[in-house]
Amino acid sequence: MFYQLYEMNHAALQPARALADATRIFYSNPLNPVAHTTWGRSVAAMAELFERTTRRYGKPAFGLDATTVDGKTVPVAQKTVWSRPFCNLLHFERALPAGRQSDPRLLIVAPMSGHYATLLRGTVEAMLPHADVYITDWVDARMVPMTEGRFDLDDYIDYVIAMLHKLGPDIHVMAVCQPSVPVLAAVALMEARGDRFAPATMTLMGGPIDTRSHPTAVNVLAKEKGTEWFRDNVIMPAPWPVPGCGRMVYPGFLQLSGFMSMNLDRHIIAHKDFFVHLVKNDGDGADKHREFYDEYLAVMDLTAEFYLQTVDTVFVRHALPKGELTHRGVPVEPAAIRNTALLTVEGENDDISGIGQTRAAHALCANIPDAMKAHYMQPDVGHYGVFNGSRFRAQIVPRIVSFMASHGRGERARAKPRLVRSNGA
Structure with missing residues (x-):
């Protein structure tokens, strides 16, 4: 009401x-x-x-019609290459000269936390000169008819895995803020079953991997109130006359x-x-x-089931760092990750994901070789500055580009023969 x-x-x-x-x-x-x-x-x-x-305010447009590659301006065409009821996968296709060596392919997983994927316009724009960029374009829950069913954290992880399968091998994935947990979970599940489509690198930026480290006001509120308080106070049905009228959402x-x-x-x-x-x-x-x-x-809007499951799993129970996270009954084991290189990025003044919360992924992913891990803390930036702004472009982007170049599957194979599991992964 x-x-x-x-x-x-x-x-x-x-x-x-x-x-x-x-x-x-x-x-x-x-x-x-x-x-x-x-x-x-x-x-x-x-x-x-x-x-x-x-x-x-309606959904903004990315408006990225051109970029600079090798010092030359090239056109960019935005295309939808994969679609499900709650997400579209967008590709920013650059018109590169024939025969030019291909750049790393990068899947940017945008946060599903109330803003549209266009909040990462600056992120996409900064990466376009260096990579073949794809991004998740999450759909406003109030615009999805109830006949399309539910969407929760397990579905989110399934979507990430499905998109990685769509894009094929030797892909790089970047999770900005909220999706750090489901992306890490997706990669862990893929590695545990020897999935050959597990990404070459995984970059986690300002994400709540372990919110017990330097908890922020957001973390404290969630912990103090508990899941039931959010269920009783912020969940409500989408209003008439939107297509998703009646769907329970977090507005x-x-x-x-x-x-x-x-x-x-x-x-x-x-x-x-x-x-x-x-x-x-x-x-x-x-x-x-x-x-x-x-x-x-x-x-x-977010679906009620996704929002409440995220609050409970990430902020109240700390299921991932405690080793208690499951996906459809299957334990999520970050230690299963061995072949995906890990880069974490934090902001010194981040008031959403405190210092150490993202870096915690390194301890969880204990079986990734040290040579395939890196962490960077950007001084003098808050949460937004981790993925946008002048310091992001000047100091963070070069590190991401270098990390992808060093740990791409092709580059790794040239540097050292890769062990092949018995199942062919």
């Missing part, structure tokens, strides 16, 4: 938003003399600020509220500065604000 009231409130504000948008257009029209005054720009700024803060707007409340003063100052930029006619400052919040405020 609460979600339905939220939707009704949003619909009731539609006339006010339309009026605000018309006011903005009128007072910012260069043919209107008032638009060139401080008063006119102030009215237009107030109207835009109201419209933006009451709007429902994206609740997740967004939680994120914003963690740094509320910063968001208030950002919107105040946005108003000032508009009044001063500072187009660059205003455009940067729009670009960031168009992405940040676009949220999606």
